[in-house]
Amino acid sequence: MKPAMNATELHAHKKADVEGMLEAIAHRWSPRAYAARTVKPADLKLVLEAARWAASSSNSQPWRFLVGVQGDAAFARIAATLVPFNQAWALHAPVLMLAFAVAKTPHGRSNPYALFDLGQAVAQMAVQATALGLATHAMGGFDREAAQRLIGAAEEFLPGAVIALGYAGDPESLTDAELYARELDARTRKPLAEIALSETGETGDPGKPFAF
Ligand SMILES: Cc1cc2nc3c(=O)[nH]c(=O)nc-3n(C[C@H](O)[C@H](O)[C@H](O)COP(=O)(O)O)c2cc1C
Numbered sequence: 001m002k003p004a005m006n007a008t009e010l011h012a013h014k015k016a017d018v019e020g021m022l023e024a025i026a027h028r029w030s031p032r033a034y035a036a037r038t039v040k041p042a043d044l045k046l047v048l049e050a051a052r053w054a055a056s057s058s059n060s061q062p063w064r065f066l067v068g069v070q071g072d073a074a075f076a077r078i079a080a081t082l083v084p085f086n087q088a089w090a091l092h093a094p095v096l097m098l099a100f101a102v103a104k105t106p107h108g109r110s111n112p113y114a115l116f117d118l119g120q121a122v123a124q125m126a127v128q129a130t131a132l133g134l135a136t137h138a139m140g141g142f143d144r145e146a147a148q149r150l151i152g153a154a155e156e157f158l159p160g161a162v163i164a165l166g167y168a169g170d171p172e173s174l175t176d177a178e179l180y181a182r183e184l185d186a187r188t189r190k191p192l193a194e195i196a197l198s199e200t201g202e203t204g205d206p207g208k209p210f211a212f
Contacts, residue, residue: 005184007035007170014187028130029187030137032089032179035169038070039094043132047165050128051121057113060105063121065163066098066151077150078162083141086162089179090139093164098147099138104156118160129165137164 005013014029044067051063068075070093078096079087090096099122101114126136138161147159171183193209201207 005171007033007168010171010184011168013184016187016189022127024127024131028126029135031135031168032137032183033169033171033173034089034093034164034166036092037094037167039134039165039167043134044069044095044165046132047125047129047134047136051125054117054121054124056117056120057111058105060111060114060117062101062103062111062114063118064100064102064151064157066100068096068098070094081142081146081150082139082162083143086139086141088176089174090137090162090164092169092173093137093166095165097163097165098150099160099163100147100151101158101160102156103158110156115158115160118158122161122163125163133167134165135168138162139164 011027014027016026018026048065048067051065052061054063056062066074066078068078075096078098079091081098082090099118101118103111103114105111122136122138126138129136140161142159142162144159147162148157151157151159171180174180174183192212194206196210196212197207198210199208
């Protein structure tokens with residue numbers, strides 16, 4: 001039987017259809033099928049540099065990444081924190097990272113922006129990865145307590161997400177029917193009118209769309 005879509009067709013199918021948008025943003029998507037191809041250390045470094053150069057509150061740079069490369073101990077430890085649904089596919093990614101935030105300033109005050117800043121760093125990482133032909137997939141489906149044990153029990157260390165990094169692979173490699181179907185799904189988004197507002201409404205009222 002002819003495959004429904006190969007990796008090249010999927011790449012085009014997943015692109016956000018927005019004229020003028022940066023290619024690396026339009027083409028970023030979160031695959032679950034990964035090619036059996038390693039990530040060059042120089043590319044892994046560049047992806048982490050992109051995270052390093054994100055903006056952050058008071059330039060606190062609260063992001064941290066525990067990096068695991070398939071076959072090493074950190075990879076196995078990060079993989080073990082994932083819920084079974086994620087383990088079913090993410091173990092085939094060549095790199096897994098546990099992204100966490102240090103939510104305290106050097107002066108001991110709490111930093112309420114730490115997770116916001118971590119998210120920005122991960123977004124930059126994703127765009128840089130896309131520009132290199134790689135892909136990332138963030139996962140919130142992991143055991144928080146197990147992740148906390150990995151990064152240290154201090155309460156200011158906040159696990160954010162596990163990130164898979166690698167080259168998108170052949171969707172046919174996903175033998176689970178649900179994973180396969182999700183891999184071929186079109187990417188969808190809420191209309192801009194729902195998220196860009198000119199006035200916020202009363203409680204329960206979504207407000208008025210911004211008029212471009
Ligand atoms: C914080 C966060 C947690 C996520 N958790 C999971 C997860 O546990 N498992 C999974 O398969 N995908 C997970 N995703 C991926 C989202 O489902 C995906 O980003 C979303 O459907 C949009 O698809 P796209 O990234 O391909 O545009 C997560 C994404 C983010 C940002």
